Amino acid sequence: MTTADDVMDALVRTAFEVAGVLTRIGGEHDMSLTQLRVLGILRDRRARVTELAAYLGLDKSTMSGLIDRAQRRGLLTRGKNPEDGRVVEVYMTPAGHELAGRVEDDIRRALAPVTDRLDQEQRDRLVELLDIVSARSPRTPAAPGPTTAS
């Protein structure tokens, strides 16, 4: 019988394992895990400082420092918001995008041996279950309905 505790253990163990991989890859590019996340967020959208901090669960001041260092490295830029003089918009530079791409490739490569252990049906199922876990699914677990294969 799989208990809630077993699920907890598996989630925690996997989380540390994945975090470990990301930390290692990040380190190879002189990036901390947090910086990696910032890069990930800013890949497809710009964001204001407080927005980033809230998303990452960090203090504004911490965010300020992170942006400082990344900016000093030429990875991102600060811009003004014409509608509200207080707001600082943060967005990536081409160099930032380039680095983000390289990092993503490396992560993909690093996780490949892991995902390769799964066949197609297992992948479908894992993603579906993790979506439920991270509240990404509006579905309630009551009905054993057919999986919405696409």
Next chain:
Amino acid sequence: MTTADDVMDALVRTAFEVAGVLTRIGGEHDMSLTQLRVLGILRDRRARVTELAAYLGLDKSTMSGLIDRAQRRGLLTRGKNPEDGRVVEVYMTPAGHELAGRVEDDIRRALAPVTDRLDQEQRDRLVELLDIVSARSPRTPAAPGPTTAS
């Protein structure tokens, strides 16, 4: 079609989510994520400094500091190894065990809403799949012990 990238995204997203919960709970007890891990390891076994460092992927010196601070808080102790005078064994104090128990309860509570979203069959399946992902499948080589692997 679920691709390897989808799996990667789901794993990374979930990892951050779980790490976020652990960081929050840890913070409520003035413990960093790393300290939490140390506590988790030492719950059921004592370990030498280098062993802990290797397990967590940290430098010996980092480990030394972590132990210092935890020891100053009365959570763990350093002891000598009678067979090898160089070795320092680290193990938890009663206070450490107590804190570890409280933290575990809190984590359980914090993750309950998540695991509760899954029914029995889904739990079984998720744990099974995560075990595959973290190479814990049936034919796993070694149990946690004094493995000399690097």
Next chain:
DNA sequence: CATAATGGTTGGTAATACAAACCATGTCAA
């Protein structure tokens, strides 16, 4: 027995993170 290897600690530096204080800009109320 001299030398090398191993296990930990110490010292130095940078990054991460928080809290408190601060400044500039916006908003709201009397």
Next chain:
DNA sequence: TTGACATGGTTTGTATTACCAACCATTATG
């Protein structure tokens, strides 16, 4: 309209995390 308050960021100060290099003590090896 102006004073008070709120909001968005930055700065400053401190603790922790983490690495590396250098260093002792102890053990192993030539």
